[in-house]
Amino acid sequence: MEPIWSRMVKLLGVLFAACLLAACNGGEPEAQKETPVPSETEKEGPIKIGFSMDTLKEERWLKDRDLFREAAKARGAEVEIVAANGNDALQISQAETLIQRGIDVLVIVPHNAEATAAIVHKAHKAGIKVIAYDRLVKNAAIDLYVSFDNEQVGKLQAQAILEAVPKGNYVYIGGAPTDNNVHLIKKGVLDVLQPAIDRGDIKIVYDQWTEDWAPENALANMAEALKANNNQIDAVIAANDATAGGVIKALEAQGLSGEIPVAGQDAELAAVQRIVTGTQTMTVYKPIQNLTTQVAELAIQLAKGEEVMTSVSVNNGKTEVPSILLAPTAVNAGNLADTVIADGFHSKDEVYQEAGK
Incomplete structure (x- = not known):
C-alpha cells in the first residue's frame, strides 16, 4: 500500500495545479468558463x-x-x-x-x-x-448590385433622338467596352431604333466604342464618322455626356454644332449648359x-x-x-428646371448664367 504521506503530496500537487488554472481563468474553473462569440450585428466601433x-x-x-x-x-x-x-x-x-x-x-x-x-x-x-x-x-x-436601369437609359436616349429625327443617318458612339453598362445602354437604344431600322427609315452609318470613355477618343471617332460619310450625318447618340462633348467638338470643327441632334447621359454641368445653348439635345439624369x-x-x-x-x-x-x-429621367431644355435644378444637382445660376443665357 502506498504510504499516507506519498498520497498527501500527490493531492497537494493536484490542488496546487487547480488553483493555478483557476487564477489564469479569472477564478472560474475551466469547465465553467464561457468565451463570448462576437455577434455580426455587434461590431466594435464604426462600420x-x-x-x-x-x-x-x-x-x-x-x-x-x-x-x-x-x-x-x-x-x-x-x-x-x-x-x-x-x-x-x-x-x-x-x-x-x-x-x-x-x-x-x-x-x-x-x-x-x-x-x-x-x-x-x-x-x-x-x-x-x-x-x-x-x-x-x-x-x-x-452580394449586391445597385445601379440605374441602364437599358432604360438607352431607351430614353433613342426615343428623344428618334422624335427629333425620325429618318436619316445615325451615328452611335458607345462607351468603354470593358464597362458592362455600355452593352446594356446599347441594347436599350437598339430596342427602340430597330423597327425604324427594319423599315429603312434609319441607317446606322457608324458604330464605335470609346476606349476608357475618353472624350478625345470620342472626338476622334466622330471625326472619322463625318469623314467616312461626307458629313452626311443626321443624328448622334453618345453613351454619356463626356463622349457627347467629344462628339460636339468634332461637329464644331465642321461647322455643324447645333445642327445635328446629340444625346448623352449623366446630366453633367457642361452637358446641361450645352442643352441651354442648343448644341446638345438631351441627357439622361440619374439622381x-x-x-x-x-x-x-x-x-x-x-x-x-x-x-x-x-x-x-x-x-x-x-x-x-x-x-x-x-429609374433614370430624360432631360431636355423643357424640363431642366423640374429635374436637375429642382433637385439641387446643379443651380439655376450654374446652368443658365454660365451657359451665357
Whole structure:
C-alpha cells in the first residue's frame, strides 16, 4: 500500500495545479468558463466601408465620391476611398490594401467588369461582402448590385433622338467596352431604333466604342464618322455626356454644332449648359444622391450581417445577383428646371448664367 504521506503530496500537487488554472481563468474553473462569440450585428466601433472607384477624371464620379462619403458619414460609418483611374492592376492592388486594412464591406465601381472578379474572390476569402456600385462585376458571386436601369437609359436616349429625327443617318458612339453598362445602354437604344431600322427609315452609318470613355477618343471617332460619310450625318447618340462633348467638338470643327441632334447621359454641368445653348439635345439624369444614399445604407446592413431584400436579380455570367435598379429621367431644355435644378444637382445660376443665357 502506498504510504499516507506519498498520497498527501500527490493531492497537494493536484490542488496546487487547480488553483493555478483557476487564477489564469479569472477564478472560474475551466469547465465553467464561457468565451463570448462576437455577434455580426455587434461590431466594435464604426462600420468601415472601402470604396474602390474606377476613376475620378469625370465630373460625375467626383459627385459620387463626395455624396457617398457624406451619406456614409451621416450614418456613423467610416469610408476609405481609392481610385485607379482606369488601371485594372492598380484597382485590384488598391482593393487588396483595403481588405488588409480591415474594412467591413467593400463597394466597387469596376473599370473592367471581368478583371474585377478577382477582387470579389479576395474579399470573400477575407469574409468581406461586396456591392457592385453602378456597374456590374461579371463572373463573380457579388452580394449586391445597385445601379440605374441602364437599358432604360438607352431607351430614353433613342426615343428623344428618334422624335427629333425620325429618318436619316445615325451615328452611335458607345462607351468603354470593358464597362458592362455600355452593352446594356446599347441594347436599350437598339430596342427602340430597330423597327425604324427594319423599315429603312434609319441607317446606322457608324458604330464605335470609346476606349476608357475618353472624350478625345470620342472626338476622334466622330471625326472619322463625318469623314467616312461626307458629313452626311443626321443624328448622334453618345453613351454619356463626356463622349457627347467629344462628339460636339468634332461637329464644331465642321461647322455643324447645333445642327445635328446629340444625346448623352449623366446630366453633367457642361452637358446641361450645352442643352441651354442648343448644341446638345438631351441627357439622361440619374439622381446620384439616391444611389449614394441607398448604397451607404445597404453597405452598413451587409456589414452587420443583416438580410437585404431585393425584388429583381441580374445575371452576371456566374449567378443571379440580387439587384436594385433605380429609374433614370430624360432631360431636355423643357424640363431642366423640374429635374436637375429642382433637385439641387446643379443651380439655376450654374446652368443658365454660365451657359451665357
